[in-house]
Amino acid sequence: MENKNSIKKKLIKIFGADSVSDKQHDLYLHSYDATENEAHLPDFICLVENSKQLVQVIKLANEQKIPLVPYITGNNIGGLTIPVKGGIILDFSKKMNKVIHVDEDQMYAILEPGVTFGQLDAYLKKHHPNLRYCYPFAPPYSGVVGNAILSGMNNLSATHGSMGDWINGLEVVLHDGSIVKIGSCFTKEEENWDKWYSRYPMPDLMGLFVNWQGMTGLVTKCAVQLWLRKKIQTFIIAMTYGGDATAELIREFGRLELIDDLSAVSLEVAKMSLGFPTPKKFDFEPDYAILIPISAHSQKHFKIKMELLNEALKIINNRVKRKIILTDFNYLSAILGEGVRCFADLPNVVIPLVEYSGLTWIGSYAPINKLKPLMEEGEKIFKKYQVPAFIYMKSMKGSHYAIWRPIIRFKKHAEEKKVHEICKELLEMGLHYGIIPYKTPIWITEYLKEKIIDPNWVKFFTDVKKFMDPNNIFNPGRWGI
């Protein structure tokens, strides 16, 4: 590798002097995230504006064997943009953040990587008020494309699954500097925004980039499916006692395809949002609060949905030890306090997630028939370490699977060791019940490779990575490669 000054000059030639930094304060800001994962300084920060710059920087990175780490807003909870091998942070958030096109008839949006959920929401409300995307349990400044290509969940997940399922097309810069379009946009035509309407039926090359954490190429455009913004959008909430009732409600309500989403959180989490950072949980209180966004085309449609949900609830209530309470969230939040609205009015800053300097989790896809032991065993681990339980669960795509996500808030530079112990215990317990972690930090992928994953899969995965990135310049270190 040439010396840093020489590389800096080349980067300035590519990106411009005002878009390249090696100042310590800039490097520091891009060296860590909220998690307990170890920080590491990059060598340069570059603000990316277009694909041509990426072609040039990839050429440079290959020549000099410099890592390239894609970065949007850095608020993922997996250490995904920590440059563990140093190198160049490619920051897409400042200059490559346009909503390129919205196709109203075919209901999709083509986005640059830096577009945030807040930005897309505002854009659609202004220009296409009859359409909506979705929102994760994350702040409005989180990146849409990053979430989509990492299969994030959202407030329409109970019906539509993860954001990864809704990608129509990608434009990616590969290791050799070629720019490739994937999906129905794969034609020779340049900038024909009409063609990004489907992911299939050609061989699904999208899988070479989705969930790879930026290890196989740099995504520069992403077409995401949009959905009709229905006339009625409201919320109901369930409160449950015990693992049986909670798991059954999540599973049964999810499979009815009547609701947009279903997010269960430990009751403690609701209290956190109401001004109790380390809440007590009393035995007589419900264990979980389950927020259920529901939308409908008309009052009549909404009424029918509610009738069906109430019928299903009656059946569930006959089976569980203690009856589930289902009520109107707008009214309940007016009683409880403004704070709980942070879970509903997305995109939003979810108060309990930002109260501490540190935040980490075991984010996982889970078999929906194992939610009960997952929540009960998870609660025991939280109790053992005297940390308020913060378990978040969802039904996904008609209850074909679930999300199980125990979350830990902590003080940075003070509690990392303890937090890591808790995470490891939660991970081992979760794996016992068949979870698969997502948006995984390196220590988890190494653990999975060692203990869980079939070596044939690991070899295949490693071979694909070598093929896609022979010089290992794309986010190296991820998955231990």
Added chain:
Amino acid sequence: MEKKENMEIAWINNPEDILGIGIKNLLNYRYEEPKFHNAVEKFNQVVVFDFEDLYPISVHFQKPIIEILPFNGKSHNLKLKISLNTLISIMRGDYSIVGAFVRGKIKSRQWWKFLSIIQLLRILIPAMHRAKERAEEYGK
């Protein structure tokens, strides 16, 4: 604990259970109103709201403090059986409080204390109206 200057009822405790938090928030809709403090002072009783779908909670409207506590079986002046959905139905206007009594949605074995019940309603109904307005804003 919150202190309110120049008012007879100066404190509402900080309950840590979810229903207690809700009842405090509901009462807080009226916290700035002298009428509310006068009504509480006149009332001066311990009421148990037995939320049959959740758990019973007691509200001690006793000068100079309103104390909201999970019910521990100790003495009280008035006990009302209610559910969370009944409370919300009344707020939403599905039926009135009187209608809720008539329908058996609110139950009390202490009918001879109807004056106390009316006094209690004077405290609660305006607070519920304010909460309703807030809920309707959320629904927009």
